[in-house]
Amino acid sequence: MSELSNEKKRALAERMFINDGMTCKEIAVQIDTSEQTLSRWRKGRTGEKDWDSRRAEVLSAPHKIKEILLKELQLVAEGQKPNVDADALAKISKVLETVSGKVSVQAVLSVFQEFDNWMASQEPETAVSFLEWHKKFIIHKASIE
Structure with a gap:
């Protein structure tokens, strides 16, 4: 990945961290960048939200909650123990829909x-x-x- 410019590496790292949920250590290996550089990028540019805040927003989005619930459903259907408390997640999702002002x-x-x-x-x-x-x-x- 050394052929990528720093700006392209930053954009890729940002997506990997925020959308894919990867750790800085995993990203550093994937894009051949130091963890220190990723830590600096993670703080965000002036006027931008930091990557941690943006990741939290993505993870709490209703479509992401539904995705997690579907994965948990698959685990249960396969006879495995779920990783999250699906009831709590469903209740949170319902509250989010209620306060978002959208009608189901x-x-x-x-x-x-x-x-x-x-x-x-x-x-x-x-x-x-x-x-x-x-x-x-x-x-x-x-x-x-």
């Missing part, structure tokens, strides 16, 4: 079903046109979760 796909689906049933009794033709838009929105919402 399940809640949207429930409200749309109730609305569609009511609309069908009011104006069936209009209800049909709403169904298509509701379906598109639910697919969109599910894709971003």
Whole structure:
């Protein structure tokens, strides 16, 4: 990796640390850079968050929590002992969704079903046109979760 510029090494190291969860020691070996240099990079540039804060944000993102839960589910399905307290993680995830101000796909689906049933009794033709838009929105919402 010595052919990479320091800037490219820094960007690669940053991704490896923040997104991949690698240690500085592991990264140092992979990109042929000293741990001291990585430690300096890890503090972040002026005006930037340090890598540790950014890693914590990535790890606490709802999609990352779901990824961890799926891995734990696979362990349990294989008869192994889980590495984390899945119940606690699920509760934390639920709280994060609540405070994020976003509504879950399940809640949207429930409200749309109730609305569609009511609309069908009011104006069936209009209800049909709403169904298509509701379906598109639910697919969109599910894709971003």
